[in-house]
Amino acid sequence: MIEYNLSKRWEDGIPHHPKSIELYKRIENLDFELGGDVFCFKSGGDGDNGEHLMYLMDIYFEEKDTKLPIIYDNGQPCVHTGCLSHKTHPCEWCGRIEGKGIIYEEEE
Ligand SMILES: [Zn+2]
Numbered sequence: 001m002i003e004y005n006l007s008k009r010w011e012d013g014i015p016h017h018p019k020s021i022e023l024y025k026r027i028e029n030l031d032f033e034l035g036g037d038v039f040c041f042k043s044g045g046d047g048d049n050g051e052h053l054m055y056l057m058d059i060y061f062e063e064k065d066t067k068l069p070i071i072y073d074n075g076q077p078c079v080h081t082g083c084l085s086h087k088t089h090p091c092e093w094c095g096r097i098e099g100k101g102i103i104y105e106e107e108e
Helices: 008-012 018-033 049-067
Strands: 068-070
Touching: 008 068, 018 049
Parallel strands: none
Antiparallel strands: none
16 A cells, blocks of 8 residues: 555655655756756755655655556545545545545455
8 A cells, every 4th residue: 555644654764666766866966967956955854855755756656566456546536425525534435535645446
């Protein structure tokens, strides 16, 4: 299961996806060398923008790694009426808040 809570990813020490690290290092270098260090990327510490970016890319690459079929895509309501109206507590049916996150078919 993919962890969509960025703070939890940090607290649990979930390692970055190798492709996130590879892409981040190259982008950081390109921005520094060619882009005038506009993003001023920093990594290694809590709240560093490079760490934040890698956590976002981790989710992207983990989603790509998942071979399971998508049942409900990000932002798509489940069968529960008012699924997207759940703003503070999770939907009783799919467990998402405001339909954020992707629900994959369960592995047998
Ligand atoms: Zn739902």
